[in-house]
Amino acid sequence: MKDKNFLSVADLPSNSVAQLVDRAHNMKRDKGARPLAGKEFALLFEKPSLRTRVSFEVGIRQLGGTCTYLSQQDVGLGVREPEADIARVLDRWVDGIIARVFSHRSLELLAEYCNIPVVNALSDLEHPCQAMGDLLTIKEHKGSLSDLKVTFVGDGNNVAASLALACASVGANFTLASPEDYQLPTPVLEEAKRRAASKESKVDWVDDPSEAVQDADVIYTDTWVSMGQEDEKAERIAIFGDYKVDEELVQSAKPDFLFMHDMPAYRGQELSEGMIDHNNSVVFDQAENRMHAQKAILAAIYGD
Ligand code: NVA
Numbered sequence: 001m002k003d004k005n006f007l008s009v010a011d012l013p014s015n016s017v018a019q020l021v022d023r024a025h026n027m028k029r030d031k032g033a034r035p036l037a038g039k040e041f042a043l044l045f046e047k048p049s050l051r052t053r054v055s056f057e058v059g060i061r062q063l064g065g066t067c068t069y070l071s072q073q074d075v076g077l078g079v080r081e082p083e084a085d086i087a088r089v090l091d092r093w094v095d096g097i098i099a100r101v102f103s104h105r106s107l108e109l110l111a112e113y114c115n116i117p118v119v120n121a122l123s124d125l126e127h128p129c130q131a132m133g134d135l136l137t138i139k140e141h142k143g144s145l146s147d148l149k150v151t152f153v154g155d156g157n158n159v160a161a162s163l164a165l166a167c168a169s170v171g172a173n174f175t176l177a178s179p180e181d182y183q184l185p186t187p188v189l190e191e192a193k194r195r196a197a198s199k200e201s202k203v204d205w206v207d208d209p210s211e212a213v214q215d216a217d218v219i220y221t222d223t224w225v226s227m228g229q230e231d232e233k234a235e236r237i238a239i240f241g242d243y244k245v246d247e248e249l250v251q252s253a254k255p256d257f258l259f260m261h262d263m264p265a266y267r268g269q270e271l272s273e274g275m276i277d278h279n280n281s282v283v284f285d286q287a288e289n290r291m292h293a294q295k296a297i298l299a300a301i302y303g304d
Pocket of ligand 1: 122157158159222223225226227262263264
């Protein structure tokens with residue numbers, strides 16, 4: 001790790017991304033290591049969670065550590081108490097903070113005010129643990145990561161941002177198909193393009209989903225209405241109407257394409273009823289691999 005925190009995929013040098021995927025692959029097979037023995041973690045979650053919470057709790061226990069779950073009701077991040085105070089208090093008791101927040105700025109403040117590592121368990125800008133689990137899933141099914149065409153259809157959101165950075169770091173080509181006003185944030189796009197250039201791969205945007213999925217190795221989608229955007233729900237459902245991934249859209253992908261979704265999946269919105277159970281769907285492998293990737297991230301922070 002470049003520094004103590006894992007707030008963004010960009011916190012890892014490009015070559016470390018591929019190494020972390022390999023480490024996760026090895027940890028999935030070899031369950032013996034206990035690099036977190038004696039370590040205690042605070043899981044600070046402002047938003048709901050199934051996969052992230054359980055996969056961190058189980059993964060930490062498997063590595064010998066323990067954790068305390070704190071909901072927004074318990075903590076009141078930035079409301080009941082400022083991030084700076086919460087960080088300095090938790091620093092006295094625990095060895096790391098794993099936080100799911102509305103504003104990425106909250107993560108930066110937590111990291112700034114404590115000496116212990118802070119891991120991003122989803123913010124409005126990124127979902128880096130998801131992206132690492134996704135690369136593991138792609139590698140398991142495709143054998144390698146470089147030269148693949150990964151197409152994300154929908155909102156250029158937190159999941160898309162981390163996936164773009166992760167793909168660019170390992171030499172996979174990344175295409176986002178989104179409405180013009182829902183592209184990746186400029187700093188993410190610039191960093192992803194910089195990483196892609198050094199691997200001779202590409203990061204592209206098109207507004208036409210049919211064009212984007214041509215010959216794709218991976219088709220990925222996510223909700224059109226992320227947590228915190230509930231007020232925009234009706235508007236977003238109207239704007240993203242042409243971006244639904246269904247059996248017809250995926251026909252021009254490679255025959256062995258992977259269908260991916262980080263879940264929760266809203267059938268009838270970003271994907272058709274049948275896509276989760278499509279023959280090419282690997283969504284439950286993705287869910288499982290979140291845990292292996294997160295274990296590798298924590299082992300990289302604490303074990304070396
Ligand atoms: N983009 C979604 C991901 C959920 C795991 C959200 O932020 O709500």
